[in-house]
Amino acid sequence: MAEIETRCGFVALIGAPNAGKSTLLNALVGAKLSIVTHKVQTTRGIVRGIAMAGASQLVFVDTPGIFQPRRRLDRAMVTTAWGGAADADIVCLLVDAQRGLDESNSAILEKLSSSNQHKVLVLNKVDTVKPQTLLELAAILNRAQAFHRTFMVSALTGSGVADLAAYLAEVVPAGPWLYPEDQISDAPMRALAAEITREKLFLRLHDELPYESTVETTLWTTMKDGSAKVEQTIYVAREGHKKIVIGKGGETIKAISMAARKEIAAMAEAPIHLFLFVKVRENWSDDPERYREMGLEFPHDKG
Numbered sequence: 001m002a003e004i005e006t007r008c009g010f011v012a013l014i015g016a017p018n019a020g021k022s023t024l025l026n027a028l029v030g031a032k033l034s035i036v037t038h039k040v041q042t043t044r045g046i047v048r049g050i051a052m053a054g055a056s057q058l059v060f061v062d063t064p065g066i067f068q069p070r071r072r073l074d075r076a077m078v079t080t081a082w083g084g085a086a087d088a089d090i091v092c093l094l095v096d097a098q099r100g101l102d103e104s105n106s107a108i109l110e111k112l113s114s115s116n117q118h119k120v121l122v123l124n125k126v127d128t129v130k131p132q133t134l135l136e137l138a139a140i141l142n143r144a145q146a147f148h149r150t151f152m153v154s155a156l157t158g159s160g161v162a163d164l165a166a167y168l169a170e171v172v173p174a175g176p177w178l179y180p181e182d183q184i185s186d187a188p189m190r191a192l193a194a195e196i197t198r199e200k201l202f203l204r205l206h207d208e209l210p211y212e213s214t215v216e217t218t219l220w221t222t223m224k225d226g227s228a229k230v231e232q233t234i235y236v237a238r239e240g241h242k243k244i245v246i247g248k249g250g251e252t253i254k255a256i257s258m259a260a261r262k263e264i265a266a267m268a269e270a271p272i273h274l275f276l277f278v279k280v281r282e283n284w285s286d287d288p289e290r291y292r293e294m295g296l297e298f299p300h301d302k303g
């Protein structure tokens, strides 16, 4: 009996902040892996999702939103984004159809033109615009860049997502699967747990503070009864920020902890005892160790 030919490849999702990369990744993988919030630049490290489409395994690399870097941390995010794209078999450029072609998209297009990878254009948020606007945008972008294919999707409603997955399944290289069939991510559980807590920080706190904080899982111990003890440290840049994260009478941190614990437990499929600590580390964004934890390359230039 002839063996079915398996395929497997890396697919990078790149695009401007808020284009919907995390939402699309979650729709493709069918599970909540990458964090999704209404704020920009929430994705820092690369989060992978793995989807099976027929005999093909698609390994998605979600990249931080690409924007004009100013601070050292921002530059690290941009470097990591392009690193992820350069290693991939296919690059999907995601464009928010409602926002259309703006400065950040133009910069990405220019950078993409120097690579001869297999490029796919994905116009997202089609639920928000008229078909005529979509067609015009697709024409403009295809004139600017030689895309192999253009897809129009709504990551939010799922419209068009299956067609995109089917196409990717066809064009990834032939080869053995890199991961077991039922595995949806190779990110260690503790990194995903830190992402969940960071998302709760984002949702709970406003303004700039969340951008100046980071979360690390420092301990994950499985207990005899199957539950897990998880300790996480929230690093903030200033003493005043610590007060805000903790809140009056510990209210804020309690709410963050409760929300995070529930979600981590659902992901781990086990009861979780979560302990959060808040530490002030003024220069955490200049410390190479913190970058490694987030899966980012440390930019050695002065910032």
Ligand SMILES: Nc1nc2c(ncn2[C@@H]2O[C@H](COP(=O)(O)OP(=O)(O)OP(=O)(O)O)[C@@H](O)[C@H]2O)c(=O)[nH]1
Residues within 6 Å of the ligand: 015, 016, 017, 018, 019, 020, 021, 022, 023, 024, 035, 036, 037, 038, 039, 040, 041, 042, 043, 063, 064, 065, 066, 124, 125, 126, 127, 128, 153, 154, 155, 156, 157
């Ligand atoms: N209407 C609509 N909204 C969408 C769609 N896809 C994503 N969104 C919304 O757009 C916002 C940004 O989505 P994300 O998936 O976080 O975007 P991202 O590109 O990963 O953002 P960064 O992490 O900042 O780079 C969220 O509020 C999503 O709910 C879509 O197809 N239609």
